[in-house]
Amino acid sequence: MRAAVVTFPGSNCDRDLAVAFEAAGFDVHRVWHKDTALPDNLDVIGLPGGFSFGDYLRCGAIAANAPICREVKAFAERGGHVLGICNGFQVLLETGLLPGALMRNGSLHFVCKPVGLRVESAASPYTAPYGKGAEITIPVAHHDGNFQADADTLSMLDAEGRIAFRYAENPNGSAGDIAGILSENHRVLGMMPHPERAIDEMHGGTDGAALFAGLAEALVSA
Amino acid sequence: MKATVTVMLKNGVLDPQGEAVKSALGALGFAGVDAVRQGKVIELDLAEADATTAEATVTDMCEKLLANTVIESYRVEIG
Numbered sequence: 001m002r003a004a005v006v007t008f009p010g011s012n013c014d015r016d017l018a019v020a021f022e023a024a025g026f027d028v029h030r031v032w033h034k035d036t037a038l039p040d041n042l043d044v045i046g047l048p049g050g051f052s053f054g055d056y057l058r059c060g061a062i063a064a065n066a067p068i069c070r071e072v073k074a075f076a077e078r079g080g081h082v083l084g085i086c087n088g089f090q091v092l093l094e095t096g097l098l099p100g101a102l103m104r105n106g107s108l109h110f111v112c113k114p115v116g117l118r119v120e121s122a123a124s125p126y127t128a129p130y131g132k133g134a135e136i137t138i139p140v141a142h143h144d145g146n147f148q149a150d151a152d153t154l155s156m157l158d159a160e161g162r163i164a165f166r167y168a169e170n171p172n173g174s175a176g177d178i179a180g181i182l183s184e185n186h187r188v189l190g191m192m193p194h195p196e197r198a199i200d201e202m203h204g205g206t207d208g209a210a211l212f213a214g215l216a217e218a219l220v221s222a
Numbered sequence: 223m224k225a226t227v228t229v230m231l232k233n234g235v236l237d238p239q240g241e242a243v244k245s246a247l248g249a250l251g252f253a254g255v256d257a258v259r260q261g262k263v264i265e266l267d268l269a270e271a272d273a274t275t276a277e278a279t280v281t282d283m284c285e286k287l288l289a290n291t292v293i294e295s296y297r298v299e300i301g
Contacts, residue, residue: 058290065287094290101292106238148235148293173238 001026001219005046006072008033008063013049013085013196020196021046024212033066043219044081045072047088049141049194059102059144060090069095081215082188083126086142089180089190098181098190099157100149105142106173112141114205116168117179117193121161124186125218129210136207138193140171140179145192147174147181157181164189223268225280226299229289230261264288273300 003026007014018028021044029039033052038045052063063069069091076082076097084092092098105111114137122132130136149157154176157163164180172192180191195208231237237259244258266283270276280298289296 057287061287061290093292099292101290103235103293104238106236108238108242146238173236 001043001216002029002039002041003027003044003046004029004031004039004042005048006031006033006068007048008050008052008066008091010052010054011048011050011087013087013194016194016196017046017048017085020199020208020212023199023209024216026212026216031068033063033068035068036071038068038071038075042075042080044083044215045075047072047082047084047091048196049086049088052087052091055144058090058094060087060092060094063087063091064094073097076183076188079185079187081125081219083215084188084190085194085196086140086145086192089192090144092188092190097188098183099153100147100181102144102192103146103148103173104144105146105171110141110143111145111171112139113171114139114198115171115179115193117165118168120163120166121182121186123161124164124182124189125215126189126211127164127214128218129214135168137198137205138195138208139197139204140193141197142172142192145172145174147172147178147192149175154178160184162186165191165193223270223273223276224301225266225268225276227264227266227280227284227288228261228297228299229264229284229294230259230296231293232295235293261294276300 003021119130119134162182166177198208240258284296
């Protein structure tokens with residue numbers, strides 16, 4: 001299985017994400033934002049956390065228009081799997097691959113702590129291993145994680161089982177306590193918490209590991 | 223030709239920064255501030271000399287990059 005991890009200027013979780021994919025058995029290729037082509041026979045693309053382009057204009061807005069993102073978008077539209085974490089989630093929203101927007105946290109504070117999440121949908125390769133209703137702990141670290149969308153979009157996401165995770169205790173003001181959402185085909189996941197920071201006992205928890213392992217298993221059996 | 227783009231959060235979208243500024247103004251003793259909305263202003267210097275063409279181009283820039291129309295509205299002023 002082959003994964004690509006994209007690095008933008010200001011990405012800072014790209015290596016951690018590569019390690020998490022490798023731990024789950026992926027052959028990882030690092031891709032630079034100016035690249036205009038993706039590796040061949042790719043199974044999944046990871047968009048990492050960080051502060052791409054210094055969060056200028058809006059978080060993720062400049063990165064979403066980087067040359068490589070045209071390829072990421074085309075890959076997703078062909079049915080490819082894309083995982084966007086934190087800043088990567090912001091990029092996915094700015095590309096339009098996922099609906100809604102991430103705004104400044106309601107508290108205006110940067111939040112950096114482990115948070116409880118409830119798995120809302122098991123109908124994706126990322127969330128199936130946990131099972132619907134499972135409670136897991138994954139760290140968040142963000143200033144702009146306040147997910148907002150209009151009422152129609154929120155009810156559509158709910159009705160179509162596209163809300164992957166909700167916060168047990170809302171840390172940022174997100175509508176409906178939403179921590180992560182899925183695309184219509186459930187192959188693109190955007191989430192604010194960092195599963196790649198919870199894959200080793202030394203991280204303080206390993207609840208993130210199943211997300212990568214589940215994806216690997218789904219891709220192998222596909 | 224100069225263009226000025228004003229980007230604001232849409233009405234109905236909660237603006238936590240505006241709320242914080244409002245509360246800080248209250249703390250400074252400025253009474254009677256009913257609401258504060260915070261946005262951004264982007265100034266552009268354009269090679270284009272025709273105002274109509276410039277406005278169309280800047281509007282396209284707003285749709286593609288300068289504003290996130292999910293949560294933001296924008297206004298373009300030319301000249």
